[in-house]
Amino acid sequence: MIVDDQYYDVIIVGTGAGGGTLARKLAPTGKKILILERGEFLAKESSEVQGSELFKKEQFHAPEQWYDENGEPFYPQTNYGVGGNTKIYSGVLMRMRERDFETVQHQNGISPEWGLKYSDFEPYYSEAEQLYQVRGKSGGDPTEPLHSKDYLFPEVAHESHIQAVCDGLSEQGLHPAYLPLGLGDQGRTDSEDTGVTPALKFENVTLKTSAQVVSLHTNPAGTVVKAVQAKIGGESYLFLGDIVVLSCGAINSAALLLRSRNEKHPNGIANRSDQVGRNLMKQQLSVVVQLMADANSGLFQRTVSVNDFYWGDKDYAYPMGHVQNSGGILQDVIFTEAPPILSLLSRVLPDFGLRQLATRSLGWWLQTEDLPNPNNRVRYVGEKLHLDFTPSNVEAHDRLVYRWIDVLKKVEASQPSVFNRTAHPRSDMPVAVVAHQCGTCRFGEDPQTSVLDLNCRAHEVENLYVVDSSFFPSSSSVSPGLTVIANALRVGEHLIDQMK
Numbered sequence: 100m101i102v103d104d105q106y107y108d109v110i111i112v113g114t115g116a117g118g119g120t121l122a123r124k125l126a127p128t129g130k131k132i133l134i135l136e137r138g139e140f141l142a143k144e145s146s147e148v149q150g151s152e153l154f155k156k157e158q159f160h161a162p163e164q165w166y167d168e169n170g171e172p173f174y175p176q177t178n179y180g181v182g183g184n185t186k187i188y189s190g191v192l193m194r195m196r197e198r199d200f201e202t203v204q205h206q207n208g209i210s211p212e213w214g215l216k217y218s219d220f221e222p223y224y225s226e227a228e229q230l231y232q233v234r235g236k237s238g239g240d241p242t243e244p245l246h247s248k249d250y251l252f253p254e255v256a257h258e259s260h261i262q263a264v265c266d267g268l269s270e271q272g273l274h275p276a277y278l279p280l281g282l283g284d285q286g287r288t289d290s291e292d293t294g295v296t297p298a299l300k301f302e303n304v305t306l307k308t309s310a311q312v313v314s315l316h317t318n319p320a321g322t323v324v325k326a327v328q329a330k331i332g333g334e335s336y337l338f339l340g341d342i343v344v345l346s347c348g349a350i351n352s353a354a355l356l357l358r359s360r361n362e363k364h365p366n367g368i369a370n371r372s373d374q375v376g377r378n379l380m381k382q383q384l385s386v387v388v389q390l391m392a393d394a395n396s397g398l399f400q401r402t403v404s405v406n407d408f409y410w411g412d413k414d415y416a417y418p419m420g421h422v423q424n425s426g427g428i429l430q431d432v433i434f435t436e437a438p439p440i441l442s443l444l445s446r447v448l449p450d451f452g453l454r455q456l457a458t459r460s461l462g463w464w465l466q467t468e469d470l471p472n473p474n475n476r477v478r479y480v481g482e483k484l485h486l487d488f489t490p491s492n493v494e495a496h497d498r499l500v501y502r503w504i505d506v507l508k509k510v511e512a513s514q515p516s517v518f519n520r521t522a523h524p525r526s527d528m529p530v531a532v533v534a535h536q537c538g539t540c541r542f543g544e545d546p547q548t549s550v551l552d553l554n555c556r557a558h559e560v561e562n563l564y565v566v567d568s569s570f571f572p573s574s575s576s577v578s579p580g581l582t583v584i585a586n587a588l589r590v591g592e593h594l595i596d597q598m599k
């Protein structure tokens with residue numbers, strides 16, 4: 100084992116939405132910061148790449164196998180590289196709704212209250228939107244929470260055929276709004292360009308890539324993490340630091356804590372409560388596809404957000420979820436679980452080529468809140484990482500899908516020249532789609548029921564923090580990225596105070 104001869108004030112593990120943002124926040128403090136990232140820099144074009152080649156190679160599935168609860172292996176759809184999953188995300192940066200922080204009754208159970216409220220997160224949402232150059236327009240969405248600062252950057256306009264669809268939605272009394280998007284001059288803003296690269300301009304910040312953290316080592320009393328062990332180029336290194344912050348993604352941070360068990364933490368670090376790895380949530384996601392009469396660009400057109408069913412509707416008293424459009428479906432599915440939707444489409448439309456499909460289709464993503472369930476969990480069987488996962492809120496999600504197909508049929512009936520076929524193949528996401536993973540180390544005030552305190556510090560370990568999506572007590576139905584970013588800014592402020 101090689102012991103690094105440096106001593107760091109802060110060691111950050113992972114460079115995704117949480118870790119990359121935190122690095123940027125802490126960099127100006129002058130404190131000595133080490134960032135350990137298991138992946139490498141991605142070639143620039145790969146976050147913009149188009150075409151069918153990409154999904155065939157499963158490029159954005161990690162080159163390692165995890166196992167489902169039946170022991171079936173799968174390649175998880177998660178990206179190991181500088182910027183983490185923000186290198187492959189869609190840049191939809193939405194705030195959770197005020198009620199998402201409260202106890203909400205769903206048909207299949209309770210979405211628990213957060214220990215902090217929307218008003219606690221609000222200033223950091225504003226800071227996050229500014230940092231990630233979020234483009235949006237307030238006022239069109241009845242569920243939208245209060246913004247103390249309006250969007251600094253104007254919304255991305257709908258393409259003309261999308262505008263026609265929005266007009267059809269408005270005619271039905273719905274409220275299509277502009278989707279908030281993180282978009283800079285170079286395309287989607289991500290935590291490499293917005294977080295890591297600016298942080299590295301400070302000479303007190305060091306990044307080591309291809310550095311996979313494999314274990315945390317505590318002092319004999321188990322109260323402090325003394326060293327972080329990483330595998331770099333076949334060698335084992337130990338890095339020493341005052342504060343250790345994990346941001347490996349909800350599944351991998353929990354896995355790292357579980358793997359690091361020692362005499363004082365026999366069930367894994369910070370796991371006296373047996374909560375580490377539990378309550379894994381990943382939202383119910385479906386894609387519904389419409390077919391257009393005329394070809395469109397098939398490119399980036401994800402601009403519509405519809406939340407009319409977010410809290411339910413007159414026929415269903417429980418929350419259903421969020422709807423957003425996407426571009427031509429091929430452009431979009433390359434970043435998700437392409438094979439199921441493509442095989443469905445090829446059955447419905449045997450005469451459609453891939454390119455034609457991209458330019459003749461309009462995809463809709465439907466997202467429903469997943470409820471925390473302690474049996475949905477990350478666990479190790481020997482060296483194998485297992486995800487036990489049974490989806491929750493299935494009826495609410497099905498209802499959202501059926502409602503949405505009804506809405507689309509009405510739009511199509513009123514605009515026959517825009518749509519020439521009414522097929523709505525739907526694809527649900529298998530366990531490998533962990534894009535919206537969260538909740539494996541939830542924060543709270545009670546050490547019996549939470550892993551982290553409200554500053555995202557482990558209850559049991561003085562200098563250990565987690566700032567990825569694991570802290571979520573509930574998943575909400577909006578995309579998680581902006582909340583992860585805002586929370587990293589919030590925890591960053593706390594750490595700056597601590598280090599003064």
Ligand SMILES: Cc1cc2nc3c(=O)[nH]c(=O)nc-3n(C[C@H](O)[C@H](O)[C@H](O)COP(=O)(O)OP(=O)(O)OC[C@H]3O[C@@H](n4cnc5c(N)ncnc54)[C@H](O)[C@@H]3O)c2cc1C
Pocket residue numbers: 112113114115116117118135136137138176177178179180181182183184185187188189190191192193310311312313346347348349351352355434435533534535536566567568569578579580581583
């Ligand atoms: C295809 C796709 C589309 C998405 N679209 C959106 C969207 O439009 N809007 C939205 O809000 N969210 C979206 N998401 C989700 C969003 O990307 C995540 O919520 C967000 O990136 C989570 O941030 P994080 O910091 O928790 O983890 P990640 O971004 O996953 O970062 C984790 C980092 O830790 C590194 N790492 C892991 N293990 C180790 C280890 N042992 N040692 C060292 N480094 C390690 C990884 O390489 C990675 O860089 C999408 C996700 C995917 C996959």
